[in-house]
Amino acid sequence: MPTDQAELNSEQVLRRDIAWETYMTTKLITGTSLQLLRRYDKKSENDRAPLLDNDGPSYIHVFISILRDIQKEETVEYVLALIDEMLTANPKRALLFHDKSLADDDIYEPFLRLLWKGSWFIQEKSSKILTLIVSARPKQNGRTNGATDSKKKITTSDDVLKGLVEWLCIQLKKPSHPSRSIPASVNCLATLLKESVVRSSFVQADGVKLLVPLISPASTQQSIQILYETCLCVWLLSYYEPAIEYLATSRALPRLLEVVKGSTKEKVVRLIVLTFKNLLAKGSFGAQMVDLGLPQIVQSLKAQAWSDEDLLDTLNHLEEGLKDNIKKLSSFDKYKQEVLLGHLDWSPMHKDPIFWRDNITNFEENDFQYHPAGRIIVTDLKAKERVMKLMNHENAENKN
Amino acid sequence: MNDADVSKQIQQMVAFIRQEAEEKANEISVSAEEEFNIHKMQMVDTDKKKIKQEYERKTKQVEVKKKIEYSMQLNASRIKVLQAQDDVVVAMKESARKELLNVSSNRRTYKDLVHSLILQGLLRLREPSVVLRCREIDVTLVEGVLEEAKKAYVAKTKLSSPKIDIDRKEYLPAPPNNNDPHRPSCSGGIVLASQDGKIVFENTLDARLDVIYRNKLPTIRKTLYR
Numbered sequence: 001m002p003t004d005q006a007e008l009n010s011e012q013v014l015r016r017d018i019a020w021e022t023y024m025t026t027k028l029i030t031g032t033s034l035q036l037l038r039r040y041d042k043k044s045e046n047d048r049a050p051l052l053d054n055d056g057p058s059y060i061h062v063f064i065s066i067l068r069d070i071q072k073e074e075t076v077e078y079v080l081a082l083i084d085e086m087l088t089a090n091p092k093r094a095l096l097f098h099d100k101s102l103a104d105d106d107i108y109e110p111f112l113r114l115l116w117k118g119s120w121f122i123q124e125k126s127s128k129i130l131t132l133i134v135s136a137r138p139k140q141n142g143r144t145n146g147a148t149d150s151k152k153k154i155t156t157s158d159d160v161l162k163g164l165v166e167w168l169c170i171q172l173k174k175p176s177h178p179s180r181s182i183p184a185s186v187n188c189l190a191t192l193l194k195e196s197v198v199r200s201s202f203v204q205a206d207g208v209k210l211l212v213p214l215i216s217p218a219s220t221q222q223s224i225q226i227l228y229e230t231c232l233c234v235w236l237l238s239y240y241e242p243a244i245e246y247l248a249t250s251r252a253l254p255r256l257l258e259v260v261k262g263s264t265k266e267k268v269v270r271l272i273v274l275t276f277k278n279l280l281a282k283g284s285f286g287a288q289m290v291d292l293g294l295p296q297i298v299q300s301l302k303a304q305a306w307s308d309e310d311l312l313d314t315l316n317h318l319e320e321g322l323k324d325n326i327k328k329l330s331s332f333d334k335y336k337q338e339v340l341l342g343h344l345d346w347s348p349m350h351k352d353p354i355f356w357r358d359n360i361t362n363f364e365e366n367d368f369q370y371h372p373a374g375r376i377i378v379t380d381l382k383a384k385e386r387v388m389k390l391m392n393h394e395n396a397e398n399k400n
Numbered sequence: 401m402n403d404a405d406v407s408k409q410i411q412q413m414v415a416f417i418r419q420e421a422e423e424k425a426n427e428i429s430v431s432a433e434e435e436f437n438i439h440k441m442q443m444v445d446t447d448k449k450k451i452k453q454e455y456e457r458k459t460k461q462v463e464v465k466k467k468i469e470y471s472m473q474l475n476a477s478r479i480k481v482l483q484a485q486d487d488v489v490v491a492m493k494e495s496a497r498k499e500l501l502n503v504s505s506n507r508r509t510y511k512d513l514v515h516s517l518i519l520q521g522l523l524r525l526r527e528p529s530v531v532l533r534c535r536e537i538d539v540t541l542v543e544g545v546l547e548e549a550k551k552a553y554v555a556k557t558k559l560s561s562p563k564i565d566i567d568r569k570e571y572l573p574a575p576p577n578n579n580d581p582h583r584p585s586c587s588g589g590i591v592l593a594s595q596d597g598k599i600v601f602e603n604t605l606d607a608r609l610d611v612i613y614r615n616k617l618p619t620i621r622k623t624l625y626r
Binding site for chain 1: 420423424427428430431433434
């Protein structure tokens with residue numbers, strides 16, 4: 001790819017002069033379209049705003065038609081840049097795409113198609129715009145706004161979401177662009193992962209493990225932003241049960257801890273702490289967090305002067321939750337774990353008569369599931385007699 | 401730094417602050433939405449459970465009701481059957497009773513019968529002195545067989561001939577008729593009593609029918625309702 005393509009940005013694209021008249025003569029655009037383009041093109045935001053406020057959908061229709069009917073890369077890039085500019089100035093304009101007057105237009109199709117071909121500029125802009133448009137769709141009972149007319153075969157939002165997730169996962173795995181792919185993809189995902197449909201297909205496409213490597217300490221402004229958005233994705237996923245399993249098996253937790261230890265950026269810390277809060281109650285995360293030393297990290301985080309009160313609240317909440325976990329861990333469960341792992345170590349807890357007294361009943365409850373297992377392992381280690389002796393010894397103490 | 405630079409820097413700072421604010425706003429919005437979803441799911445679950453329990457309770461209620469209904473119906477039917485059976489048996493007795501009238505209408509056989517009835521009574525009582533009661537219309541007939549009965553008794557028992565007084569003060573009621581079915585009636589036969597009235601032997605046709613009926617009831621039922 002030529003280097004100027006890689007560096008192509010909107011500013012450069014928008015400096016181009018597109019020969020709209022020629023398109024009209026060749027009947028690729030209508031006379032009305034030309035009129036609207038003349039009013040809109042090369043104008044300032046102040047001039048454009050009223051146009052869009054009054055007749056937004058018509059302009060959208062023009063843009064969509066061009067993208068649908070015209071293949072010339074320069075023009076496509078130009079129109080994409082226009083749309084991007086329009087949405088950046090006011091993201092609410094994404095709603096215009098869902099105006100009833102555009103019901104017959106397939107608003108998604110051009111962008112979805114352009115994801116897979118053309119320059120990186122086209123792909124990046126298409127993905128960004130598509131994300132904004134599909135996220136702005138009016139939701140009726142959580143169902144998709146597809147065409148009820150099966151003859152027309154209009155792209156449904158489900159199709160869009162599926163296609164986007166597919167493209168984004170590929171970008172994360174095999175970036176089309178050496179430096180821009182990942183930031184752009186993460187940015188899109190941070191918006192899309194708010195929806196449970198997206199979470200579901202993302203997890204199914206094994207996307208979680210693609211995000212994990214991106215969790216690493218960052219120092220430059222750009223990398224911090226990518227880190228923030230990655231953490232945003234992880235946090236969003238932590239609300240989704242199936243994703244949590246993936247997070248557990250990947251090395252997400254240690255990486256998050258690394259980052260939160262060293263980061264000075266409040267928003268990054270904020271997100272990670274929120275993620276911990278979500279994970280605390282699930283599965284073995286609590287135990288893992290304690291093992292990896294999170295309680296101490298929380299302490300040191302609390303000592304730092306953050307300005308966000310929500311962050312402080314969440315840290316306190318974490319602290320409480322972790323304390324509970326520690327209490328639980330010093331109990332039967334950890335013993336069970338140790339027995340099963342064959343690591344019957346004489347930690348201080350095991351010498352505690354109270355521990356034994358409380359947990360004899362637990363042994364019985366579990367139908368001696370672990371007791372026999374323990375016996376087997378312990379016999380293996382030839383420590384059975386020692387243990388039995390000690391147990392009786394303890395029990396005698398207890399009886400006193 | 402000239403104005404343009406300053407202005408640009410300010411713009412950058414504004415943009416930065418705005419971005420940070422929007423990011424935080426986004427996080428708040430997401431948190432709120434997710435918490436709402438979790439809450440809603442919990443509430444839906446609780447209510448679903450409640451409704452399920454309610455439904456199970458109601459289903460059980462209906463089942464119990466059905467069982468009770470069935471049991472009641474079964475009982476009612478059983479009683480109906482028993483009642484019908486009873487009715488048939490009673491009807492049998494009634495028609496038998498009606499037949500009794502014919503007995504007394506045949507003078508010759510009735511006379512022999514009365515003789516036997518008196519004899520049977522004498523043998524049962526074994527009293528030297530008895531009172532005999534009969535229907536008013538039978539008086540003549542009874543007087544006619546009295547001596548023979550006494551003789552038969554003596555022959556059988558070798559005892560002395562008993563004294564038989566016919567009670568002319570009080571007679572057995574008249575035979576039944578359709579005009580007044582509820583008045584006490586007698587279809588025939590006699591009643592014998594010891595002189596002091598302490599031992600009474602009812603040998604009317606009606607009494608005999610009762611006895612037979614009672615004795616034969618099990619057999620009757622067996623035959624009818626096998």
